[in-house]
Amino acid sequence: MTTTKKQLHRIDLIFKNDEDCKEILRKALSKPNQEIINEMVNSGLKGRGGAGFPTGLKWKLTAESKEKDKYVICNADEGEPGTFKDREILSRVPHKVLSGMAVCAKITGARKGFIYLRGEYKFLVPELKKEIRKFHDILDDLGLDFRVEIFLGSGAYICGEESALFESMEGKRGEPRNKPPFPTECGYLNKPTVINNVETLAHSYTILKFGAQKFRDLGVKDSRGSKVFSVSGDTPIPGIYELELGMTVQDFVDDFGDGDTKAVQVGGASGFLVPRKRFAKTTIGYQGKLTGISLPTGGSMMIFNSSRSMYNVLNNYLDFFEEESCGQCTPCRVGCQQLLKGIRAVKRGEKPTSYLDKLMKLTETMKLTAKCGLGQSVANSFSSIVENFREEMIY
Amino acid sequence: MSNMVNLSINGIAVSVKEGLTILEAAEKLHIKIPTLCYHKDLCIAGNCRVCVVEQTGNNKLVASCATPVSEGMEINTNSLKVRNCRKHIIELLLTEHREECTKCYRNGHCELQELSAEFQITNQDFIDLVPDKNYTVDRISPAIEKDDSKCIRCQRCVRTCAEIQSVGAIAVSHKGSEMKISTFFDRSLDEVVCTNCGQCIVHCPTGALTEKSYVEKVWDAIADPDVHVVVQTAPAVRIGLGEELGLGSGTRVTGKMVAALKRLGFDSVLDTDFTADLTIMEEGTELLTRLKRALVDGDTEVALPMATSCSPGWVKYIEHKYPEYLPNLSTCKSPQQMFGALAKTYYAKNIDVEPQNIVSVSIMPCTAKKFEANRPEMKDSGYKDVDYVLTTRELAVMIKQAGIEFEKLNDEHFDSIMGVSTGAGVIFGVTGGVMEAALRTAYEIVTGREVPFDNLEITPVRGLAGVKEASIQITGTKKEWNFLEGVELKCAITNGLQNAHKLMEAIKNGERTYHFIEIMACPGGCLGGGGQPFPVDNEVRLKRMQAIYEEDRNLPIRKSHENPEIVQVYQDFLEEPLSHKSHKLLHTSYVKREQY
Ligand SMILES: Cc1cc2nc3c(=O)[nH]c(=O)nc-3n(C[C@H](O)[C@H](O)[C@H](O)COP(=O)(O)O)c2cc1C
Numbered sequence: 001m002t003t004t005k006k007q008l009h010r011i012d013l014i015f016k017n018d019e020d021c022k023e024i025l026r027k028a029l030s031k032p033n034q035e036i037i038n039e040m041v042n043s044g045l046k047g048r049g050g051a052g053f054p055t056g057l058k059w060k061l062t063a064e065s066k067e068k069d070k071y072v073i074c075n076a077d078e079g080e081p082g083t084f085k086d087r088e089i090l091s092r093v094p095h096k097v098l099s100g101m102a103v104c105a106k107i108t109g110a111r112k113g114f115i116y117l118r119g120e121y122k123f124l125v126p127e128l129k130k131e132i133r134k135f136h137d138i139l140d141d142l143g144l145d146f147r148v149e150i151f152l153g154s155g156a157y158i159c160g161e162e163s164a165l166f167e168s169m170e171g172k173r174g175e176p177r178n179k180p181p182f183p184t185e186c187g188y189l190n191k192p193t194v195i196n197n198v199e200t201l202a203h204s205y206t207i208l209k210f211g212a213q214k215f216r217d218l219g220v221k222d223s224r225g226s227k228v229f230s231v232s233g234d235t236p237i238p239g240i241y242e243l244e245l246g247m248t249v250q251d252f253v254d255d256f257g258d259g260d261t262k263a264v265q266v267g268g269a270s271g272f273l274v275p276r277k278r279f280a281k282t283t284i285g286y287q288g289k290l291t292g293i294s295l296p297t298g299g300s301m302m303i304f305n306s307s308r309s310m311y312n313v314l315n316n317y318l319d320f321f322e323e324e325s326c327g328q329c330t331p332c333r334v335g336c337q338q339l340l341k342g343i344r345a346v347k348r349g350e351k352p353t354s355y356l357d358k359l360m361k362l363t364e365t366m367k368l369t370a371k372c373g374l375g376q377s378v379a380n381s382f383s384s385i386v387e388n389f390r391e392e393m394i395y
Numbered sequence: 396m397s398n399m400v401n402l403s404i405n406g407i408a409v410s411v412k413e414g415l416t417i418l419e420a421a422e423k424l425h426i427k428i429p430t431l432c433y434h435k436d437l438c439i440a441g442n443c444r445v446c447v448v449e450q451t452g453n454n455k456l457v458a459s460c461a462t463p464v465s466e467g468m469e470i471n472t473n474s475l476k477v478r479n480c481r482k483h484i485i486e487l488l489l490t491e492h493r494e495e496c497t498k499c500y501r502n503g504h505c506e507l508q509e510l511s512a513e514f515q516i517t518n519q520d521f522i523d524l525v526p527d528k529n530y531t532v533d534r535i536s537p538a539i540e541k542d543d544s545k546c547i548r549c550q551r552c553v554r555t556c557a558e559i560q561s562v563g564a565i566a567v568s569h570k571g572s573e574m575k576i577s578t579f580f581d582r583s584l585d586e587v588v589c590t591n592c593g594q595c596i597v598h599c600p601t602g603a604l605t606e607k608s609y610v611e612k613v614w615d616a617i618a619d620p621d622v623h624v625v626v627q628t629a630p631a632v633r634i635g636l637g638e639e640l641g642l643g644s645g646t647r648v649t650g651k652m653v654a655a656l657k658r659l660g661f662d663s664v665l666d667t668d669f670t671a672d673l674t675i676m677e678e679g680t681e682l683l684t685r686l687k688r689a690l691v692d693g694d695t696e697v698a699l700p701m702a703t704s705c706s707p708g709w710v711k712y713i714e715h716k717y718p719e720y721l722p723n724l725s726t727c728k729s730p731q732q733m734f735g736a737l738a739k740t741y742y743a744k745n746i747d748v749e750p751q752n753i754v755s756v757s758i759m760p761c762t763a764k765k766f767e768a769n770r771p772e773m774k775d776s777g778y779k780d781v782d783y784v785l786t787t788r789e790l791a792v793m794i795k796q797a798g799i800e801f802e803k804l805n806d807e808h809f810d811s812i813m814g815v816s817t818g819a820g821v822i823f824g825v826t827g828g829v830m831e832a833a834l835r836t837a838y839e840i841v842t843g844r845e846v847p848f849d850n851l852e853i854t855p856v857r858g859l860a861g862v863k864e865a866s867i868q869i870t871g872t873k874k875e876w877n878f879l880e881g882v883e884l885k886c887a888i889t890n891g892l893q894n895a896h897k898l899m900e901a902i903k904n905g906e907r908t909y910h911f912i913e914i915m916a917c918p919g920g921c922l923g924g925g926g927q928p929f930p931v932d933n934e935v936r937l938k939r940m941q942a943i944y945e946e947d948r949n950l951p952i953r954k955s956h957e958n959p960e961i962v963q964v965y966q967d968f969l970e971e972p973l974s975h976k977s978h979k980l981l982h983t984s985y986v987k988r989e990q991y
């Protein structure tokens with residue numbers, strides 16, 4: 001008996017190259033600021049790199065600030081293991097990202113922008129610099145006083161967190177700051193700053209080109225538009241896919257799984273593990289509990305089939321966090337060490353299985369008290385894995 | 396007028412100024428929120444997370460030290476959620492911490508210990524992380540010890556060293572589980588730019604940073620019948636010691652301190668204030684000599700402004716950071732070292748004891764003094780001039796060990812000679828004090844009249860401000876000083892090395908010119924020194940400052956040159972300021988040091 005797999009709708013907005021960039025930009029820049037902001041707000045676009053903050057609102061808040069100096073920063077730190085969609089976007093359609101930055105600069109009044117590029121992506125620099133030079137010429141033609149520079153990151157995962165990124169750009173150690181104040185008020189050099197993910201900026205170009213409605217037509221309520229996913233793990237077709245938001249994990253597995261999928265990690269190490277029994281009930285988007293708080297929503301989708309040990313999966317995640325935590329705050333620095341050592345001790349029988357419950361409570365504390373998204377989101381993978389695969393943690 | 400913000404904390408309504416934090420608002424309601432990384436002297440870090448509180452409508456807890464109040468905010472500082480989280484956080488800190496409270500220098504003075512007692516952390520289920528940690532313990536410096544196994548990574552020391560002191564000898568390195576507080580390439584504190592000021596110790600909540608203790612060595616010396624143990628006490632000790640022994644901040648305990656030292660068994664109990672007066676004679680004369688060379692002889696080589704040299708933290712700082720200005724440093728040794736040199740010469744002869752049989756101990760509000768006493772050049776008496784330096788805190792330890800009920804002691808007097816001092820000597824313990832003492836004497840020498848200030852109180856040089864400037868117009872000079880007629884003597888005073896840095900930059904850039912600058916490494920001067928009792932903040936410093944000025948007001952003699960023992964030491968031994976003998980015993984030289 002054969003069942004026909006439903007093929008998920010592939011979207012081709014982000015990577016589609018077009019030659020009329022300058023015209024699109026000219027049109028966009030000629031619109032009044034309020035109109036651009038309305039377009040962005042109406043599109044429903046939410047950040048594709050982090051907490052899913054509404055992009056239009058972020059731009060609006062920064063535009064409203066009376067400060068003279070402001071900045072637009074493109075976050076291209078892409079540190080989430082297994083994701084490389086930002087790299088692809090920057091190498092294939094850099095002008096879309098730059099255009100997004102320029103329009104943002106126009107409405108906020110920023111005259112300076114940066115691309116904070118992950119250290120490992122240094123090889124992109126020469127090509128990117130050429131693009132930027134071309135783009136600056138276009139801006140000169142269009143009469144917009146805005147310049148973009150590349151800032152090469154130092155390699156630490158935490159530097160992708162926006163406030164740690166500012167610290168790092170200011171020549172300090174990459175440690176997240178206290179919030180409030182938020183970047184829209186106090187960002188790079190303590191000036192109002194819009195910081196957006198590469199993909200977010202590329203989407204903003206699409207919105208300006210086709211209008212908010214076309215973007216809204218994709219996706220579901222609260223999760224509008226398309227998203228670039230990095231699909232990896234036990235799949236016959238790993239790679240980068242632009243898909244419409246709002247699909248269920250079941251739809252996704254039907255399309256990308258190898259027929260033996262037991263779980264999918266949505267949103268990378270800081271996201272959630274969805275077990276088979278919840279595939280149909282789980283929607284991939286911003287509101288459904290699942291990705292709503294997954295950080296960063298780098299779009300990593302990792303597929304595990306029944307040969308995988310979920311203990312190993314969790315062990316790897318915790319190993320990653322234990323090393324990549326900036327180490328400044330207690331719940332995250334020490335919490336990660338305790339979780340990692342804790343599951344190992346349970347596995348070896350040195351701690352009773354009830355110790356897992358104590359660790360679950362600890363992740364709750366981490367979620368409530370850690371200073372930044374990293375420490376707060378360790379609970380996601382920990383609790384979803386331990387709850388659903390408890391036996392694998394023990395035996 | 397700043398705006399007021401209304402909020403409620405634990406159901407109690409309160410209205411506070413905009414910009415305050417939740418922690419500060421709670422303080423107004425007398426609600427204590429526990430903290431660790433927070434310190435009033437420092438910028439906010441918000442990293443320990445102990446001060447988290449619940450805010451209605453926020454699904455996370457917020458760090459009260461770092462979160463400003465906002466209109467309508469509802470805060471709960473003691474909900475079940477908050478308590479459980481806090482308890483977790485303290486437990487977590489303890490798992491990284493080598494728990495050896497009973498063997499720890501900070502036992503009884505440790506903020507982590509206090510919190511864990513408050514939260515009754517009695518059973519520890521989490522895994523002890525210490526065995527896998529490979530912690531380093533640095534005991535090489537003669538002044539400061541650093542034990543990473545006691546560190547809770549609050550970065551108070553890092554912020555202190557960078558913000559208050561502009562030194563940056565310690566910084567955060569590594570990330571994740573390996574994150575730690577390190578020096579340049581993990582060298583010993585002795586081999587980096589550390590000034591030994593000890594401000595990091597005073598700001599450390601645990602036993603991770605402590606002074607090197609010489610208490611046992613001093614007990615040994617006292618117990619040795621063949622040696623004569625001389626002790627000197629710095630000005631700021633007499634207004635700090637009480638705090639460590641159950642008395643309030645700023646209690647003057649000079650007489651009790653002397654009585655206690657005698658009971659501890661010191662053979663001679665003498666006063667650093669005496670050599671503070673001597674410093675004024677030497678340094679004042681040095682300043683006038685430099686001025687004469689510059690103004691009369693037209694000597695363009697003479698280094699002005701002249702800078703004070705009694706703060707060994709400052710001396711090491713300038714050696715590292717501004718070596719090109721070493722000629723500007725007064726060549727006078729600090730009062731401690733002048734005392735040491737005289738103890739094994741002048742005093743030894745006076746009491747007829749061989750200098751090799753004298754052990755010279757000093758009690759200092761300072762940890763840099765430990766380093767200073769160990770400088771190789773400090774042996775002008777032919778022996779190590781000062782053998783052991785104890786902090787105010789270490790003296791308190793000895794007093795407690797000896798079972799002395801400090802509060803009940805009757806006042807006693809310093810021994811003589813080298814035990815008589817003046818109000819000018821005692822104000823060496825506060826920022827601006829050296830300047831004031833010097834002006835009281837120099838002005839009088841030059842004009843024959845007292846400084847033109849009520850009751851000798853030169854108010855422009857007083858107070859806790861970081862940088863103070865003063866100028867004094869010199870008129871009606873005596874004949875031999877008439878080259879100073881009409882000169883406006885320009886002075887500046889700083890406390891806390893951050894302010895020294897500011898001042899030196901202004902001098903370097905030519906923005907400011909002075910004749911004389913007084914620089915103290917520690918905030919508030921010696922009264923806020925790295926060897927003084929914990930905890931300290933500006934409120935405490937202010938009380939100590941008031942106590943020092945009271946001490947000055949209450950002394951019969953308040954000008955160094957009128958100290959009869961000073962007159963005597965010149966008559967009997969030194970001849971005159973800057974004499975050959977003075978040069979040999981009381982003056983020194985400096986070295987250029989590396990930048991990191
Ligand atoms: C630990 C951590 C790492 C992060 N790394 C990235 C990153 O590599 N790229 C990124 O765009 N956002 C990253 N973020 C999210 C950023 O803080 C920020 O929310 C985002 O750049 C905002 O852009 P957006 O609104 O367009 O998503 C990270 C957040 C955390 C907590």
Ligand code: SF4
Pocket residue numbers: 158175176324325326327328329330332333370371372373374375376
């Ligand atoms: S949660 Fe982790 S990464 Fe974030 S500030 Fe705290 S220690 Fe650093």
